Structures are given as structure tokens and as C-alpha cells.
Amino acid sequence: MPELPEVETTRRGIEPLLIRQKLTEVIVRDHRLRWPVKLPDELVGQTLGSVTRRGKYLLFHFDSGTLILHLGMSGSLRCLPKQSPLRKHDHVELLFEGGTSMRFNDPRRFGCVLWQSGDAADHPLLTKLGVEPLEANFTASYLKNCAGKRQVAVKSFLMNAQVVVGVGNIYANESLFLARIRPTIAAGAVSLVGYQRLVDAVVMVLKDAIKAGGTTLQDFAQVDGNPGYFANELHVYGRAGEACSVCGAALVEIRLQARTTVFCRKCQPSRGIGRTFA
DNA sequence: ACTGGCTCCTGAGGGC
DNA sequence: TGCCCTCAGGAGCCAG
Numbered sequence: 001m002p003e004l005p006e007v008e009t010t011r012r013g014i015e016p017l018l019i020r021q022k023l024t025e026v027i028v029r030d031h032r033l034r035w036p037v038k039l040p041d042e043l044v045g046q047t048l049g050s051v052t053r054r055g056k057y058l059l060f061h062f063d064s065g066t067l068i069l070h071l072g073m074s075g076s077l078r079c080l081p082k083q084s085p086l087r088k089h090d091h092v093e094l095l096f097e098g099g100t101s102m103r104f105n106d107p108r109r110f111g112c113v114l115w116q117s118g119d120a121a122d123h124p125l126l127t128k129l130g131v132e133p134l135e136a137n138f139t140a141s142y143l144k145n146c147a148g149k150r151q152v153a154v155k156s157f158l159m160n161a162q163v164v165v166g167v168g169n170i171y172a173n174e175s176l177f178l179a180r181i182r183p184t185i186a187a188g189a190v191s192l193v194g195y196q197r198l199v200d201a202v203v204m205v206l207k208d209a210i211k212a213g214g215t216t217l218q219d220f221a222q223v224d225g226n227p228g229y230f231a232n233e234l235h236v237y238g239r240a241g242e243a244c245s246v247c248g249a250a251l252v253e254i255r256l257q258a259r260t261t262v263f264c265r266k267c268q269p270s271r272g273i274g275r276t277f278a
Numbered sequence: 279a280c281t282g283g284c285t286c287c288t289g290a291g292g293g294c
Numbered sequence: 295t296g297c298c299c300t301c302a303g304g305a306g307c308c309a310g
Contacts, residue, residue, distance in 0.1 A: 002304090034286070034306085056304080073303050074288075089288090108287040110304060125306090152281065161305070169303070257282075259303070284308085292300085 002071040004133065004166025005209035007056045010077050014058075015051040017079045018096055022047050023062070025095040034072065034112040037092060043067075043115065048096070055129050055165030059120050066120035072110030078103050130163045133202050138164060140196035147187040147195075154190050155183035156257050158198070167202060169259050171209065173237045175201040182268045183261050184254075208233065236262040 002010075023046055031037040046062040053059065058077075060067035071077070082101040092104040092113050104113060116123045130146075131138045146163050147154075157163060158172045167175065176183050178201035181194055190198070212233060235245050237260075240253030244264040253262045 032287095034304090070304080072287090072305090106287095107289070108303085110287065150280070156281090159304090258284095260301095281310090282308105283310105285306090286304105288302100290301090293298090294296105 002056060002073075002075060003168035003171050003209075004053075004056060005171070005206055005212075007053055007058060007071060007166070008210050009213050010071070011051050011053045011058055014077060014079060014102065017100060018048050018102060019050060020047060021096040021098050021100070023094055024097050025093075027093040027095070028091070029093070030091040030109075033091065033106065033109050034070070035114065037113045039067075039113070039115050040117075054120075054126055055132070055161055056168075057126065061120070065115060065117035066123075068112070068114040068116055068120060068123060068125065069104065070112045072106055072108065072112070074108040075104060075106035075111035078105065128162055129165050130161060131165070133164050133166055133206055138199060138203070140192055140199050143195040143199065144190075144192050147190065149188040151186045151188065153184050153256055154181060154187045154198075155259075155261060157187035158202070159259075164202075166206070170234070170237045171202070171205050173260075173262050174205045174235055177201075177236045177263060177268060178205065180268055182270045183256060183263055185270060236264070238262070 023044055026039050026043055028037050028039065042064060043062065046064060049061045049063070051058060051060055056070060058069045058071075060069065069077075079100050079102050082095055082099055084101065086103075087105060089105045089107045089109075090103045091106055091109070094102045096102070104111070114123070114125075120126065131142065143163070147157060150157065152160075155172050155176060158167050158175065159169065173183070175198060179194065179197040181190060181198060236251055239251050240262050242251055243249070244251055244267060247264065247266045249264055249266045251262050251264055253260060255261065
């Protein structure tokens with residue numbers, strides 16, 4: 001499931017392959033993504049200036065506007081020679097003058113491909129997004145201030161893209177474990193010290209996951225088709241019933257806002273400070 | 279202003 | 295072997 005590390009891994013894989021190349025053809029095989037894919041004719045012939053990321057959105061900057069792409073739940077992008085055989089669910093294909101084909105594959109079609117002429121920052125999907133977790137303004141005091149007296153579970157708060165972008169279910173579980181915070185605690189009840197641990201944990205987890213090329217559980221692949229390797233480093237996600245790597249207690253799984261949530265009762269207590277890691 | 283629930287979709291996995 | 299059921303989840307959207 002693509003979260004920030006998977007999107008960033010994809011961005012780093014794609015940009016060097018396609019930058020400064022002219023787009024020669026756009027093929028939409030299935031326009032039924034999250035929103036119907038409608039790409040303007042004017043796109044063909046434009047040159048790709050850069051590929052940036054905002055939250056989990058990839059932004060392909062062309063001469064007159066920006067292609068906004070979200071991988072959704074099951075999406076991936078691959079760059080291949082244009083004659084390579086198509087796979088099932090290769091919904092959108094961009095062909096570049098160098099002979100490279102960039103293909104958007106998305107079995108569940110939760111992703112999107114949109115065109116925004118002019119400045120992409122004006123797009124309604126991007127204007128309400130919160131801070132980037134790997135930038136300097138992601139701080140404990142920012143989170144504490146955002147949380148105020150909110151009663152929502154801190155895990156849901158952390159996954160709210162209007163607060164901080166890019167942290168999905170897997171990395172929220174991992175970060176809360178490392179920060180020794182019970183996922184169910186109200187966001188407003190977490191102390192500034194707790195939020196400092198959470199900020200540190202989120203940054204560490206995301207950076208480590210990017211280094212590993214992301215997490216591949218089912219669908220995600222890097223641009224070259226290889227999986228990401230962070231799944232090997234997960235402490236809690238997908239490990240319910242297994243022994244906690246710190247204290248040995250059995251990890252517990254619950255549903256929190258319809259999301260699988262795994263934690264350690266001992267290391268992530270519902271009050272006070274958790275066990276200190278060795 | 280918050281909060282929780284619904285929705286889109288396909289493939290995997292379990293039960294029988 | 296095959297069928298049916300449930301579940302997974304990002305995030306926009308809406309109702310209370």
C-alpha cells in the first residue's frame with residue numbers, strides 16, 4: 001500500500017529516467033479511476049521539467065501545467081521500453097521520445113490521474129494538505145497545537161492528511177509503537193513529550209522505509225519492478241499474536257476506524273510512559 | 279468544528 | 295476444484 005516512502009521511492013526512480021524528455025503519446029486504456037481520466041490533447045509534445053511529491057501525490061511538471069497522480073491503494077508506476085508487453089490493469093501509459101513508456105497499473109482503481117493547467121498548488125486536492133513529515137515544520141509543538149482538545153484517536157489524527165501528509169496505516173502503527181504511545185489515546189491527551197517521541201519516530205520510520213525502497217505487501221513495486229524491502233523491518237504491522245520485539249508480550253490487534261491496528265499492551269500503555277527501549 | 283461512517287474496486291484467502 | 299463470502303485500505307464526501 002503506497003504511503004509516503006513508496007511514493008518517494010517511485011519519484012526517485014522515475015525522475016532520472018524521464019526528465020527533460022518530450023511526451024509523444026498518451027494512451028488511456030481505462031479512464032475509470034477514482035475520477036475519470038481526462039487528459040488534454042495539448043499535453044502531447046510537452047517536455048517533462050521535473051517530478052515532485054506533495055504528500056502521496058506525484059506531480060509531473062510539464063510546460064503548461066501539471067499531471068497529478070495518486071497511486072491509491074494498489075497503484076504502481078513502471079518505466080519500460082515501449083514495446084514491452086502490457087499487463088492486466090495497465091490503465092494509463094505515457095510514451096516519451098526516448099522510447100520509454102511509463103505505465104500506471106492499478107488493480108483496484110483507487111488511484112487518480114488528473115491534469116491541472118497552470119500552478120498545481122492551486123488544485124483543490126492539494127490546498128488543504130498538512131505539513132510534510134520530512135520537513136522542518138513537522139514538530140511536536142505543531143502536533144500538540146493541532147490536536148488541541150480533540151477526542152479522535154491519536155492514530156487517526158496521525159493519518160489525517162490535513163494534519164500531516166503521507167503517514168498511512170502501516171507507518172502509523174510502526175511510529176506509535178516506536179514512540180510507545182497507545183494508538184487509541186485521544187489526540188488531545190498526548191503530551192508534548194509524547195508528540196516529540198512521535199515526531200522522532202515518524203521521521204525515523206519514513207526515512208528507513210525510503211532507504212529500503214518502501215514496503216511491498218501485495219501490489220507495490222519500484223519503478224524497475226522490484227519489490228521494496230521494508231516489510232522485513234516492520235515491528236507490529238502484520239504481526240498480531242507474535243511476540244513484541246522489545247518485551248516479548250503478544251502483540252494485540254484491534255480495529256480502529258475500520259483500520260487494522262496492532263500494538264503492544266506493555267510497551268504502549270494507555271497512560272504514563274511506555275517501556276524504554278534497550 | 280469534530281467525528282464517524284460510507285463509498286469506490288479487485289484479488290486474496292478462508293470455509294465448505 | 296470451485297463457489298461464495300469477507301476483508302484489505304486512501305481519502306473524498308456527507309450526515310449528525
